[in-house]
Amino acid sequence: MGRSLRSKVRWVYAGVLVLVMGLVVAQYVALSTIETRLQQGDVVAELLQDSLEMRRFEKKFYSSGELGDLAAARDHAEAALERLEDNQTALEQHAGGDELGSLRGALVAYRDGLERYPRLAGLEREQLVERIRDAGGEASALTKVLSQRERENLRTGVQVSRTELLVATGLVLLLVLLGGWWLARRILAPLRSMENQLRAIGAGSRTRLTAPTRDRELVSFAEAFNGMLDELDARQADLRRSERLAALGVLVSGVAHELNNPLGNISTALQLVSEEGPAGDPGLLAEWLQQAEGETARAQNIVRGLLLYSRQQPQGPRREECRSLRQILDGTLDLIRATLPVDQVTIRVDAGLQVTVDPERLQQVFVNLLRNAFEAGGEDVEVRIQAQRGRLGDLRPGPGGHVVGALLVHGEDTLPVVRISVDDDGPGIPDAALDHVFEPFYRGREEGSGSGLGLFVAQEIIQDHGGAIGVSRCPLGGTRFQVWLPCECEETP
Incomplete structure (x- = not known):
């Protein structure tokens, strides 16, 4: 007999469901990306914190002479190296060129210098102090650059995710509206046409009811109604x-x-x-x-x-x-x-x-x-x-x-x-x-x-x-x- 109204409704419902599921998947992916970038941000923030702490204990050692401060500075440098090695893939998202290699070399030089410092004296110690300061300064500068880039990348990712959300939501709304328009044209308009025919028949018209489309439900209704009219006649x-x-x-x-x-x-x-x-x-x-x-x-x-x-x-x-x-x-x-x-x-x-x-x-x-x-x-x-x-x-x-x-x-x-x-x-x-x-x-x-x-x-x-x-x-x-x-x-x- 042809198509049916039920199948049309099912297709529209399935289309809306697919769109909603697509929107959910897109948002899940966007949120997962933001979560990954936040985790990367935590790594960069901790790396920056280690670099700041090792410099703080280094300066404190120069003023107090306490070997505990020297050991603390060396421990933070070691922690920074371990963090760098463990999260190299994540940090590469924010580093350019050979910046991670330079950071690793600066941290190694800084740590080794702190270990050698107690064993040297005189001119050699003074020269080592300069090298330690240079290495620490370079490590701090590189971690600050990584931190700044991480914040910029995070901000850009949030903006991109927001734009994608708006675009996806607008696209879903547009497709839903198109689906509603199609549904109204394919279902509501034929029903309205039959309603007008029924109103004319109720007013005394002797015409028979005609189905405006070949949908099974409308054709069956028209045939049943016309059969009833024939019986009434x-x-x-x-x-x-x-x-x-x-x-x-x-x-x-x-x-x-x-x-x-x-x-x-x-x-x-x-x-x-x-x-x-x-x-x-x-x-x-x-x-x-x-x-x-x-x-x-x-x-x-x-x-x-x-x-x-x-x-x-x-x-x-x-x-x-x-x-x-x-x-x-x-x-x-x-x-x-x-x-x-x-x-x-x-x-x-x-x-x-x-x-x-x-x-x-x-x-x-x-x-x-x-x-x-x-x-x-x-x-x-x-x-x-x-x-x-x-x-x-x-x-x-x-x-x-x-x-x-x-x-x-x-x-x-x-x-x-x-x-x-x-x-x-x-x-x-x-x-x-x-x-x-x-x-x-x-x-x-x-x-x-x-x-x-x-x-x-x-x-x-x-x-x-x-x-x-x-x-x-x-x-x-x-x-x-x-x-x-x-x-x-x-x-x-």
């Missing part, structure tokens, strides 16, 4: 069919009653024709036959409307066809005329206003809305339907309502739309229920008053058309349902 389709069948049962009972009138008129007209016979008045016979033909056409229209309403439709609207909104509304009233008081419904829609919809499915929306209005408000409720065409930015809903559909979330203000308002003067919907009326199986009235699917099916159909539907309190009392539909048709005169 299938269940919602079942709910729509159930609601359609429930509404169809009510319509069938009304249509059966509605057909009695034209059939009775046809029967009466044919009986009159039969009674008159061939010798009857031709004008009356033609009038009665024309009446029978008109009533037959009326019955055919009633049955045709019922068949169109009941037939199974695809889930998406037929967007290529422009339909007259007024004709759709008139057809809706014909469907419910036998069961609802349609004479209390006022339609204020221009005959030339057209919408790009599936007319039978939109009729189902208005059947549900009108039936809901009369069931909630009673037989005395008055309903007014009006429509307006314009730009989405000018026809957005006001405050205080609840709207579902991605059109009002993602639609541009310049998009041409038709807004259809269905107002009634009934008791209205409580404010606490406005956020729930489009939920499946929600009943705002007493139990047994309906399936709770009418408004849910209505909003599903409207969203299938790329539109939105909202509910709010009507300014004059009662309830206002508003439908927004994208409109690609021109108005006809």
